[in-house]
Amino acid sequence: MRVEFLGTGGFHPNEKRQTACIMLPEIGLVFDAGTSTFRVAQHIQTESLDLFLTHAHLDHICGLTYLITLPLTGRIKNLRLHGRTEILDAVREHLFADMVFPVAPPFEFHELKDTGELTLPSGDRIEWMKLTHHPGGSTAFKLHLKNHVFAYVTDTTVDHSYKDFVHEADTLVHECYFPDSKKTWADRTGHTHSTPLANLAKDANVGRLIAVHIDPLDESDDPIGIKGMQTIFPNITVAEDGLSLDLI
Template sequence: MEIWFLGTGAGRPSKERNVTSIALRLPEPDGGLWMFDAGEGTQHQMMRSSLKMGKLNALFITHLHGDHTFGIPGLLSTRSYSGGKGPLRLFGPVGIEEMVRTALRLSGTHIDYELLITEIKEDGVIHEDERFVVEAWSLDHRLPCYGYRLMERDCPGKLNTERLKELGVPAGPLYGKLKQGEDVQLPNGTTVCAADVAGAPLKGRIIAITGDTSPCANIARLAQNADLLVHEATFAEGQEEKAHEYGHSTTVEAAQAAKDAGVQQLIMTHFSSRFLLEDMPMLKEEAQRIFPQSEAAYDLFHAKIARRSDC
């Protein structure tokens, strides 16, 4: 699993940063792409990365401010020309459907795939599939805003192939059943127990992504024991009053949230345009004094999200 920061600026684009968008490349076998927010120019940023538009199958919007949404119509349109033929699921606060469908209708934009829009009206689980459970938690901002908690389901443990060969288990469908925890019977009548040939299930990863927010109780729920917390850090240490006036957080508040929630890693994003790339070491150092596993993202920064023990 890999996370990409397509835009890391707040409010408006600058010469050094585009506005907000994050992409999560899911693990094989599906290898799909989930995106979180799509500010103006997001599809241009994708073209500068190794991400494929045709792989995009879910879009999660934190709130309706333009720096998080103005890139949606172009993104949806381009997907039609990039091999994205399957359904695309779009999640966001109440109003996202009107915003998106009105833009598509008035611009005469045709998309040749099914667009499934879910408007979030309360905290809790908003999506489940074979690999993930996704929760949305309301945050403290000037518009209704949600953070997303992605919980990967546990992965079956590795098979002991040497032991399988000793027991005479033929490679193929029986391996799959054993990996899923099913006991199997061989043609000679011997029963092979999954517990004897498969390792313990491996714990799924947890990724928490905030939208714009001032410190609030739901950040702890969102981030509890996460492998990765992505948290906005619009302002620097000492600018708390200004940050809260606009519904934002500082570097030290993001770091404190990570420490309190017991996360493994913090990546900060959504920096005010007053901060240049040369200011990033200072902002990162502010956070690392509180939470050493802190990083400050820049446009096209990407990182692997390691499983605590690989499948």
């Protein structure tokens, strides 16, 4: 089972990273729909897509408009959009307002409660919980594959309210917008910085940590100070667009 990191930046695209979208093509699963969502078309392997939104900020939803061509051209039969009710309401009322994007979306909207779980068409189970430390809140997801637990957490400051939720995940994909030197900005904007994330990965005993949602203003090779993080938790990768990993 592969996971494709289509977009690994936060806020706005830069020359190195588009904004959030992660796809597991073999089971037709997509997390978030940022500017990198145009890349979904290259990876389709299923008749239907199930897309789960963490929240409704533009860097996570603007690509929904790009996906409209897939059902309209017959590339996929069904596009199911899952999100908490207030997220889907924001998408319907604002992103798909007549004056913003005047094409009726051929999506099935599936509203999620604040916490819950469901079984995907593939038979795999997905769980979620609402997070409260980002403006408007976000949603953490955990996918139970046959031999692998995959968790995706973005747009939040690190706290221990979701430590149990990600406990012993084989792969934790987590935002790390800022290095420790920008802690003030992280706290002000409801985002993560390096050391608390490394501590979370260690305390939750995850298998490996993949950092995403990187600050688009920093295009250097080491935007979050990985060596310092690795003194706390060694198995860290800072994702770039195009990263493709096996979940085994």
